Amino acid sequence: TAQLFAEATEAAGLPPGVFNLVTGLGPVAGQALAAHEDVDLVSFTGSTAVGRQIGATAGAAVKRVALELGGKSANVILPGADLAKAVNVGIANVMTNSGQTCSAWTRMLVDAERYDEAVELAANAVTKYVVGERV
Secondary structure: OHHHHHHHHHOOOOOOOOOOOOOHHHHHHHHHHOOOOOOOEEEEEEEEHHHHHHHHHHOOOOEEEEEEEEEEEEEEEEEOOOOOHHHHHHHHHHHHHHHOOOOOOEEEEEOOHHHHHHHHOOOOOOHOOOOOOOO
């Protein structure tokens, strides 16, 4: 989606340099961008550990940063909810983008009376996801 946005900004006629998309591995590209003297602002979404590194590198140059780090959103399932649907939607949400989104529902809160059923539903829901190299 970032690539499509970059193409849209170009097609819209934005002058070169208004929006720049740089892809690469974080330890290489990210570190270089955070340290580079011509970069005024570093925006990063990801882990708290990497955010600290970026903040330290950019801070040494008194550079602005925008960090979105390690969100912990709750999936609260109320007693009257359709439990199977809520659990399946919750599992799908946390598995999106390999769980690497700041809005991923990383905690599922269910009333004690429905806990065992929710665990069983969640265990069944995750079986359709394959762990390993991406296709």
